[in-house]
Amino acid sequence: MATPFSFVDESRNLQAVPDELSTPPIKETPVKPSYRLVANNQDITDLIRDRFISLRYTDAVGFESDVLEIELSDHIEAEPIELPPTGAELQLYLGYDDVADLKGIFIVDELNLGRGTSRPGRMAIRARATPFDRSKGGKSTLQSQKRRIWKKGTRIGDMVATIATEHGMEYAVSASLLKVPLPTIDQSNESDINLLLRIGKKYDALVKPSGGKLIFAKRGEMKTLGGEQLPPVPLIEKDVSSWDVTLTMRDSAGLVVATWHIPKSARKHQIKVGTGEPVHRIKQLFQTEEAALAAAKAEYAKRQREGTKLTFEMTGRGDVIAEAPLQLSQWRQDVPTDWIISSVDHNLDPAGGWTMSIQAELPDDPATAKVETVTVPKKVRS
Numbered sequence: 400m401a402t403p404f405s406f407v408d409e410s411r412n413l414q415a416v417p418d419e420l421s422t423p424p425i426k427e428t429p430v431k432p433s434y435r436l437v438a439n440n441q442d443i444t445d446l447i448r449d450r451f452i453s454l455r456y457t458d459a460v461g462f463e464s465d466v467l468e469i470e471l472s473d474h475i476e477a478e479p480i481e482l483p484p485t486g487a488e489l490q491l492y493l494g495y496d497d498v499a500d501l502k503g504i505f506i507v508d509e510l511n512l513g514r515g516t517s518r519p520g521r522m523a524i525r526a527r528a529t530p531f532d533r534s535k536g537g538k539s540t541l542q543s544q545k546r547r548i549w550k551k552g553t554r555i556g557d558m559v560a561t562i563a564t565e566h567g568m569e570y571a572v573s574a575s576l577l578k579v580p581l582p583t584i585d586q587s588n589e590s591d592i593n594l595l596l597r598i599g600k601k602y603d604a605l606v607k608p609s610g611g612k613l614i615f616a617k618r619g620e621m622k623t624l625g626g627e628q629l630p631p632v633p634l635i636e637k638d639v640s641s642w643d644v645t646l647t648m649r650d651s652a653g654l655v656v657a658t659w660h661i662p663k664s665a666r667k668h669q670i671k672v673g674t675g676e677p678v679h680r681i682k683q684l685f686q687t688e689e690a691a692l693a694a695a696k697a698e699y700a701k702r703q704r705e706g707t708k709l710t711f712e713m714t715g716r717g718d719v720i721a722e723a724p725l726q727l728s729q730w731r732q733d734v735p736t737d738w739i740i741s742s743v744d745h746n747l748d749p750a751g752g753w754t755m756s757i758q759a760e761l762p763d764d765p766a767t768a769k770v771e772t773v774t775v776p777k778k779v780r781s
């Protein structure tokens with residue numbers, strides 16, 4: 400006989416992702432971590448409480464990076480846990496003292512079962528974030544392969560708008576990338592999301608379909624689903640249980656060079672971002688100055704971030720989310736004060752409570768990105 404824990408679909412309406420990323424009212428001394436799990440609109444928190452072993456939720460930047468993992472005890476052979484159906488939908492809420500905020504909506508895509516002579520039976524459920532308020536069960540159509548040609552001059556904003564409209568989503572694009580023109584792009588047996596990820600990588604942008612909105616944002620410019628800037632997370636050293644920082648000893652990110660030309664002209668032009676060594680030349684020949692500048696700035700920003708990172712452990716907090724600005728105070732003097740959170744691992748278990756492992760990277764520093772435009776001299780024939 401199976402345990403009553405199941406993923407039966409109910410008629411209650413699914414709660415939508417809020418327009419703004421809210422945080423639970425955290426007291427100075429939290430009494431007890433609180434979580435809720437809703438499966439296909441049915442609250443299963445009480446049903447699994449006696450079987451609950453641990454929960455891990457990874458909040459990171461980019462598409463398909465948000466993952467939920469739940470481990471349950473399946474030790475009673477006469478009452479095995481019922482397997483969730485393909486595409487079962489989970490909602491996760493985390494907080495304190497029975498005040499928990501919605502962290503995400505996930506689709507179950509992997510199960511792991513096992514037991515042995517020296518260990519009781521266990522079930523591990525793995526689910527990935529869905530890009531919609533109400534999922535359709537299984538993968539998004541954003542992952543369906545397509546064949547089409549995007550004409551030269553299509554702007555990033557227009558491409559994102561077209562794809563979002565095709566999938567019934569709203570969209571948001573960073574102002575600095577909105578009007579950047581693209582070369583001719585062959586989308587050959589490639590999904591829309593993979594296409595956007597490919598372009599995002601070139602322009603140092605993050606692609607995040609979430610809550611019915613398709614977001615294409617330059618790193619450090621991610622906003623809430625309501626379009627507001629993510630609020631900074633203040634942190635003093637006493638807030639964390641341990642921390643580790645790696646600092647690069649390079650003097651600068653060097654110089655990045657991108658080349659562009661007008662098709663009807665034989666003259667080439669160069670955009671130079673940064674100064675000094677090392678020099679990195681982007682191989683692609685761009686069709687416009689705007690596209691070359693965006694690519695050069697993106698590469699320069701990547702080089703600024705290389706080698707410097709911050710990791711730390713702390714008690715769970717609802718306001719610590721990926722891409723939010725992090726502001727340190729009362730830390731060791733040589734540790735930079737401004738960071739961008741790149742990932743947050745939430746861990747919950749009865750013994751250890753709610754803890755987090757956080758990684759952060761330095762934000763872009765536009766002040767060091769000196770920009771110079773030069774015309775490449777014509778070669779003189781001998």
